[in-house]
Amino acid sequence: MNFKIASFLIAALLMIAVPTVAQETKVAPARAQFEEIFSKWKDNLKKLRDLNEKHTKVADDADVPEIRKEFKAIYDETEAMIPELRNRALSAYLESPNTDRDLTRMLISMASDALSRDMYSTAKPISDALMSNGCDEKALYDIAGTIAYSTDDFTAAEELLKEADDRGVLNLGKDVYPTVSEMKELWAKELEIREAEAKADDLPRVKLATTKGDIVLELFENEAPDTVGNFVSLIERGFYDGLTFHRVLPGFMAQGGDPQGDGTGGPGYNIYCECYEDNYRRHFSGTLSMAKSEPRDTGGSQFFITFKATPHLNGKHTAFGRVIEGMDVLERLQRIDPDTADGTVEPDKIEKAEVIRKREHEYVPNKAR
Numbered sequence: 001m002n003f004k005i006a007s008f009l010i011a012a013l014l015m016i017a018v019p020t021v022a023q024e025t026k027v028a029p030a031r032a033q034f035e036e037i038f039s040k041w042k043d044n045l046k047k048l049r050d051l052n053e054k055h056t057k058v059a060d061d062a063d064v065p066e067i068r069k070e071f072k073a074i075y076d077e078t079e080a081m082i083p084e085l086r087n088r089a090l091s092a093y094l095e096s097p098n099t100d101r102d103l104t105r106m107l108i109s110m111a112s113d114a115l116s117r118d119m120y121s122t123a124k125p126i127s128d129a130l131m132s133n134g135c136d137e138k139a140l141y142d143i144a145g146t147i148a149y150s151t152d153d154f155t156a157a158e159e160l161l162k163e164a165d166d167r168g169v170l171n172l173g174k175d176v177y178p179t180v181s182e183m184k185e186l187w188a189k190e191l192e193i194r195e196a197e198a199k200a201d202d203l204p205r206v207k208l209a210t211t212k213g214d215i216v217l218e219l220f221e222n223e224a225p226d227t228v229g230n231f232v233s234l235i236e237r238g239f240y241d242g243l244t245f246h247r248v249l250p251g252f253m254a255q256g257g258d259p260q261g262d263g264t265g266g267p268g269y270n271i272y273c274e275c276y277e278d279n280y281r282r283h284f285s286g287t288l289s290m291a292k293s294e295p296r297d298t299g300g301s302q303f304f305i306t307f308k309a310t311p312h313l314n315g316k317h318t319a320f321g322r323v324i325e326g327m328d329v330l331e332r333l334q335r336i337d338p339d340t341a342d343g344t345v346e347p348d349k350i351e352k353a354e355v356i357r358k359r360e361h362e363y364v365p366n367k368a369r
Contacts, residue, residue, distance in 0.1 A: 034092040097133035146173040150308035154184035205356040215326035224320035232363035240353040255304040266300030286323030
């Protein structure tokens with residue numbers, strides 16, 4: 001356990017305002033359940049703080065391993081409590097919205113923390129609950145707007161980020177705010193395409209069984225037939241089995257499909273880009289796209305899956321599928337940057353890739369010449 005990092009985390013957690021219970025003869029049920037787990041959580045934080053202080057003052061290095069062992073055990077237990085703590089805090093808030101400012105601010109902090117970890121499916125129910133119940137903490141508009149953008153809710157994102165800008169608190173969403181109007185229009189068109197696809201119900205699907213769970217992808221064969229043909233062909237020959245997600249960047253995407261594991265490998269050939277066609281698909285959350293170098297037609301086997309909309313990639317990389325199951329798996333993939341990795345972080349792997357369904361024709365790569 002890195003005590004320097006842990007110390008910072010403890011300090012950050014302890015800065016969260018501690019919700020207090022109003023003096024009542026009877027505590028509301030949801031509030032009582034929240035107080036129960038919150039009390040245990042605070043006790044653990046105090047233990048961690050005490051152990052951290054003990055570590056800084058230890059006289060005998062022989063005592064360090066035992067302190068670290070105890071610290072890690074309590075730290076892991078405390079981390080494991082957070083989902084339940086979050087759920088109970090939200091239930092307590094919904095039981096009596098906006099009556100305890102400390103609890104409200106704690107939930108805002110939780111939403112912001114989940115956003116920073118790309119845990120959008122966790123963050124959105126919190127921000128939605130706060131906004132729908134009239135929470136007017138000005139910092140929430142920036143956080144909620146950024147969460148909405150990250151989950152393809154561009155209509156809400158536009159309204160919330162404008163409010164954040166008007167109130168002078170636009171921060172987290174400042175980079176995406178200029179693109180939100182365009183993405184709202186593109187999303188409306190994307191939904192029309194998806195509706196037609198659902199009606200036809202014949203697109204190929206594949207499953208990536210990873211070390212963090214299964215990801216099911218539907219492939220855009222109508223717009224990117226060559227890219228899909230190559231991808232399905234590689235899966236059927238077992239090419240991706242055992243390969244890592246060697247590049248997983250926070251707030252961006254997870255990249256895999258490189259047999260070298262460092263971003264330099266491929267299948268031994270390149271395929272044609274299909275992102276220059278008039279009907280190319282755009283990049284939203286959970287989009288499957290081809291990785292390539294700067295020149296066109298340099299993709300091969302490497303792909304990436306976006307965590308959120310990435311409009312700067314539209315028309316530059318071939319979007320050829322989307323996640324239909326397993327967005328939560330993306331949240332859990334080990335973040336790693338091969339440019340700065342020191343070998344201490346173990347990347348997640350594709351244990352097995354398999355084709356779930358496909359159309360009745362042969363799938364082969366159309367190699368670039």
